Amino acid sequence: MSSLKIFRVRGGQATEISGASVGVEVELQRLIEANMEAMLGIRFLATEYRTGHHGGRIDSLGLDENGTPVIVEYKRNRDQNVISQGLSYLWWLHDHHHEFESLAREKLGNQTAAEIDWSAPRIVCVAGAFTHHDTVAVEVIGHRIDLVTYRVFGDVLTLQLIASADASRTSARGRASGSPHATSPAPKSVQQYLDDSSKDLKELYTDLDELLLSHRDVFRERQVHYVAYRRIVNVATVRVQPRNRLLVVNLRLNPETVELKEGFSRDMRGLGALGIRDGVEVRIGSHADLALATDLIQRSIEAA
Incomplete structure (x- = not known):
């Protein structure tokens, strides 16, 4: 159950509005994709993106305000697999810089694609709830992961960031350190x-x-x-x-x-x-x- 409570106040009387989850998972996904920059600060690039021989489809791909690639995964309620699923797709992303850059170039232009920061891609997991073990896990995994809960109160959608883990960066800006396309020298940090x-x-x-x-x-x-x-x-x-x-x-x-x-x-x-x-x-x-x-x-x- 969410700790967030919303009340309707009329005539000095407060009545709690019960929160709910969306009817189907895709409903949540489509709503956020249509408003991704306003809701998450992420510019939307693609939906249900197929990862080829890697297997599976990434719910949403985007680029955040800091020029960082982002994988967004959604679950209607609580699901223990959402974090591991995101990590699996992150592995694909590390091996497909060129493919992601082509997508960014097509959607956002050449300059944006050229300035992508590959040092620490992000995973954003949006779900109805997460367990205490989920919030602890993201701290020790060693990747940038946000856990965001949502609730629907009538025509109001709330998003709450309940956990966020940073990660050490593999390089300054541009390609990950050790990549065959690595750039040097690194800019001053x-x-x-x-x-x-x-x-x-x-x-x-x-x-x-x-x-x-x-x-x-x-x-x-x-x-x-x-x-x-x-x-x-x-x-x-x-x-x-x-x-x-x-x-x-x-x-x-x-x-x-x-x-x-x-x-x-x-x-x-x-x-x-x-x-x-x-x-x-x-x-x-x-x-x-x-x-x-x-x-x-x-x-x-x-x-x-």
Whole structure:
């Protein structure tokens, strides 16, 4: 049973709305595929994708906000096989970079396909429920896996991220390390930029990190060029600029709802920001800037 409760309030009286699962599994799949970017932050690429001699069909293939390939598997209720099924398809994906890139090129264009990050592909499992053992298992498997539960309350669909496991990355960006197509040299990572930063900037990042992670359902994931903080979708991305002594933070906010301040915040629509497109960028160089950004950060988290 889900811990999420929804009530209809009329005349000061609260009546609980009972949650339910979808009638058939494909109904859930089609609904999410039609709204995948809004619901999961993933650009939809293909449905029921056949894996050839590997056997089986991947429910959905997509590309997330960070340029990472994603396998999405659905189960109407609880199913112990959904994680192992996703891992089986991940094995196929590791051997079929070119096939996935061709699909991305066809759907999203050449530039997007060329910028795919193969260092740590993701699995997203969507189901009516997961067991405690499922949530523990994803922590020790060693791959990036999200467990997302859903419930239907009348015409309202809820999605809740209940577990998310990060994984060590095989390379920076581009092909997995050891691949015959591996690229070199690797670009400088966000961690290297942070290591090169002054003590003050490191302390400022630590405070920003603590602020974002003070929300227990926000997870941190280090990408190559930035650190992503997300619920189901990214709520913030952070880049480190040691030379400028700045933390550059992109937030999931509509720029039209923010009073922009020159030198501190700007509208990123159409500028191709990494991780969060068309949001608001905030430049934090001091604890005073961080205090000024706190309300915007809170709003971005609430908007996700």
